[in-house]
Amino acid sequence: MSNDERTTPLELFVVLETLYGPFSLDVAARAHNSLLPLFCTDGLVEPWADRNWCNPPYSRGQLTRWMHKAAKEASAGKSSLCLIPAAVGTRWFLENVVELSARMVFLVGRVPFGNGAGSDDETGAKFDSCVALFGPAFEDLQLVSWLDWKAWLKP
DSSP states (O other): OOGGGOBOOHHHHHHHHHHHOOOOEESSOOTTTOSSSOBOSSTTTSOOOSEEEEOOOOSTTHHHHHHHHHHHHHHTTOEEEEEEEOOTTSHHHIIIIITTOSEEEEESSOOEEEOSSSSSOEEEOSSOEEEEEESGGGTTSOSEEEEOGGGGGOO
């Protein structure tokens, strides 16, 4: 299973949608792994909605294209949350996340991504994650913050 097919844990999605949604379009999904009823079949080409969820492909070269698309959509007044690796020590992160996004929220704990085939097989990421928030819906938030998303799951 490639990193491009891993799915977002539903629990994480629910926490993020509660805090930053609602989202109306899953821009980087397929029918078998979309977290929303509406999704793009080619989110790099298709126009996005006013509020978007994006867990883009992580393979080499893909993330850059998705960050630039989110920034372009933000300049058209559309807001998007992108779940991405928190590679803060890299030039790529500086140029394609810090300089393009409105806000960043770093997630406490590694994300247990699913295998994309609908089974319960989850693989914890070998990297930290964050969400990059693009667009006017997020302009009033802190520039950088942290979220212990698993604490939201406790009764």
